[in-house]
Amino acid sequence: MAIGTRSAPGTAAAAPGAPARRGRWWTLGRADAAAGYLFIAPQLLGVLVFVIVPVGLAVWYSLNDWNVFTGELTYVGGGNYQAALDDPALPSVLGATAVFSGGVVALNIVLGLALAVMLNRRFKGAVLFRTLFFSPVVVSVVAWTLVWGFLLQDNGGINGALAMIGVDGPNWLQSGPTAMVAVTFTQVVRSVGINMVLFLAALQGVPGELYEAARLDGADSRRIFFKITLPLISPTLLLTAIITIVGALQSFAQIAVLTEGGPGLSTTVLVYYVFQQAFSFNDIGYGSTLALMLLTFVMVLTVIQWQLRRKWVFYED
Amino acid sequence: MPTTAKKLVSALALGTLATTAACGGGTDAATEDIELRMSVWTSNEDQLALFDSIADAYIADHPEIKSITFESLPFEEYNTTLTTQIAGGNAPDLAWMGDLSADLIDSGALVPLTETLEGTEGWDYPDLVPSVTGEFSRDGELYAYPFSNSPFALYVNTDLLTEAGQTLDPAGLTWDKVSEIGAAVHDATSKGGFVVNDFNYSSWNTLATIWTGFGASAWNEDGTECGFTSPEMTEAFTFLHKAIYTDESMPGPGTTADFFAGDAAFAVAQVSRAGNLDGSFAYDIAPLPAGPAGDYSVIGQAGMGVLASSANAEAATGFLAFLTNPENAAQLAQYFPPPRQSLLTGEALAANNEKFTAEQLQTVVVDQIPDAVTLPNHTNPAEIAQKAKTELDAMWAPDADIPGVLASVCSAIDPLLVAG
Numbered sequence: 001m002a003i004g005t006r007s008a009p010g011t012a013a014a015a016p017g018a019p020a021r022r023g024r025w026w027t028l029g030r031a032d033a034a035a036g037y038l039f040i041a042p043q044l045l046g047v048l049v050f051v052i053v054p055v056g057l058a059v060w061y062s063l064n065d066w067n068v069f070t071g072e073l074t075y076v077g078g079g080n081y082q083a084a085l086d087d088p089a090l091p092s093v094l095g096a097t098a099v100f101s102g103g104v105v106a107l108n109i110v111l112g113l114a115l116a117v118m119l120n121r122r123f124k125g126a127v128l129f130r131t132l133f134f135s136p137v138v139v140s141v142v143a144w145t146l147v148w149g150f151l152l153q154d155n156g157g158i159n160g161a162l163a164m165i166g167v168d169g170p171n172w173l174q175s176g177p178t179a180m181v182a183v184t185f186t187q188v189v190r191s192v193g194i195n196m197v198l199f200l201a202a203l204q205g206v207p208g209e210l211y212e213a214a215r216l217d218g219a220d221s222r223r224i225f226f227k228i229t230l231p232l233i234s235p236t237l238l239l240t241a242i243i244t245i246v247g248a249l250q251s252f253a254q255i256a257v258l259t260e261g262g263p264g265l266s267t268t269v270l271v272y273y274v275f276q277q278a279f280s281f282n283d284i285g286y287g288s289t290l291a292l293m294l295l296t297f298v299m300v301l302t303v304i305q306w307q308l309r310r311k312w313v314f315y316e317d
Numbered sequence: 318m319p320t321t322a323k324k325l326v327s328a329l330a331l332g333t334l335a336t337t338a339a340c341g342g343g344t345d346a347a348t349e350d351i352e353l354r355m356s357v358w359t360s361n362e363d364q365l366a367l368f369d370s371i372a373d374a375y376i377a378d379h380p381e382i383k384s385i386t387f388e389s390l391p392f393e394e395y396n397t398t399l400t401t402q403i404a405g406g407n408a409p410d411l412a413w414m415g416d417l418s419a420d421l422i423d424s425g426a427l428v429p430l431t432e433t434l435e436g437t438e439g440w441d442y443p444d445l446v447p448s449v450t451g452e453f454s455r456d457g458e459l460y461a462y463p464f465s466n467s468p469f470a471l472y473v474n475t476d477l478l479t480e481a482g483q484t485l486d487p488a489g490l491t492w493d494k495v496s497e498i499g500a501a502v503h504d505a506t507s508k509g510g511f512v513v514n515d516f517n518y519s520s521w522n523t524l525a526t527i528w529t530g531f532g533a534s535a536w537n538e539d540g541t542e543c544g545f546t547s548p549e550m551t552e553a554f555t556f557l558h559k560a561i562y563t564d565e566s567m568p569g570p571g572t573t574a575d576f577f578a579g580d581a582a583f584a585v586a587q588v589s590r591a592g593n594l595d596g597s598f599a600y601d602i603a604p605l606p607a608g609p610a611g612d613y614s615v616i617g618q619a620g621m622g623v624l625a626s627s628a629n630a631e632a633a634t635g636f637l638a639f640l641t642n643p644e645n646a647a648q649l650a651q652y653f654p655p656p657r658q659s660l661l662t663g664e665a666l667a668a669n670n671e672k673f674t675a676e677q678l679q680t681v682v683v684d685q686i687p688d689a690v691t692l693p694n695h696t697n698p699a700e701i702a703q704k705a706k707t708e709l710d711a712m713w714a715p716d717a718d719i720p721g722v723l724a725s726v727c728s729a730i731d732p733l734l735v736a737g
Contacts, residue, residue, distance in 0.1 A: 069403060069426040264710045264711065
């Protein structure tokens, strides 16, 4: 066997012209393949144990009613799926999920991009501002939400500040529309920093000569932004859109701590509803059904974005 | 070492490392010694120390018991954690329980206790006050020992009343009077009038401490018919709505008013909350005010039982009998109002209570327990609570349609009551 010659996994390697050696199973190719598989084994094991198996179990649970106190599983077939279709609360929950996620995604991306554009300049205090906007990302989400819970009380800090300028603030968390605004706002402010950093990195990767050429051609700032900046950072835009949508659909702590899904069902988003059904009401079967619905939404939205990327994402190659 | 061999060795090492990490914290070798675990929601060090000392005494006489551990779970997550442990096959041997008791009993998840307790020498089963065992019994069989039976009472911040020029005559006190004084205090001091502790415009079952005085109840005795549409319940919610939005004697939703921080003139809270009084203001305590239906009393209960899924259910039941025998029940009574008639005297309770006199404890605890009703409880408590809360949210607006909202509560929970 010629040293340094590689073969496809599972095939014997041989120097050109040399007679084929038969009967040797443990070849260099197989050894390489085995090493590769061993290297990815920990990750594969993690995905198997924490993703594949739980999703499989969720599918099984969704076909059963599970009495958690006795451990008794009763096969109900599509009963839980029919229950979802008949659930009078589900349309409101899906509506709240759409409004919350839509609001978070739109505000997060627009604000993140705006902050990145503003802070992508050299001025005194730029680093301080970047740190300021990024710092909520590293704060515990529960601690962050608890503080905002106090601030958003009727007699809390926000209304106190508004009163100082003569504005009678609403009881933020006690009416549907303002509660939705409040939970969306707290989520956006907490997570916008990560998008800002991603956009900043993308902006700094745009070649300066393109801007210079555009200016020489007489393009104004608006045109430069939409014709040069935006297309060149579109891969990052795709990435942030995907992670923000997934993050928004997974937002739980804000709802649990700030509003408990209320008033009424106005801020009950799907992931919180799943938690209620499975862990508060102990209806694991129905909770699993709803969790699979959420998984489907996330996958469909991600696939749609991935497919649409060809139409608007610019790749240099 | 050849490159390929190096790769293989390092990959194996990585794989071994990952496997070791994944399997870390493995259990000890099997032992025949019995290890008991009891889930509790207290994190009070003194209370846990008392439980440990009782457990140590039991272990000393029972060599088959290797250890008894009290696992303190956060109160807010207690039911969720306990049910998750049960579902995951990791249930404790014994557990405290509150509103989860009905589900646990009805699903056969608890070990019947009556025979064991009656048969334990010196346990004195007839000493249990009948009014406190009902919540934890089915067909005359006791499934959990009601170790805490804390009546709700009216706490009064007398400093705030003095500041507002108000006086309180505990004799013949009514809810209308409390609201009137509360409104006066709010006007004079900007502090809250009266609050219902833990209600927070979410835990509506705590409002039973008020609506019971109006003759209302959340559902009928066997839990099959909703009571929110009754005229008595409408009258009770009309009183509350007026107190919030017209008289302003009760802080509205979204307004923080902690009685124990001195933010309100009155609070409805369990007597066991007296530990929160830090002496920063002068206080008094009185039985719940009378409503249109007259005098009444309400208690909040907690029980402790043995999980049927326990591999050591017999040993756990034996320990429970020891933990709750007359001697140990007397020790527990310093923290939890006891279910035993022999321990229910003002003097006995005052011996371990620095906040109230024997006379006060006689009035607000001892005299209340025999005729007390419990907070609403039903199978599937969390779903009923959530469904009703979702509808009741519409109540907390100045222009609420009170009968309409109450009707919607019944529409939401009726299917659950029927199913229960």
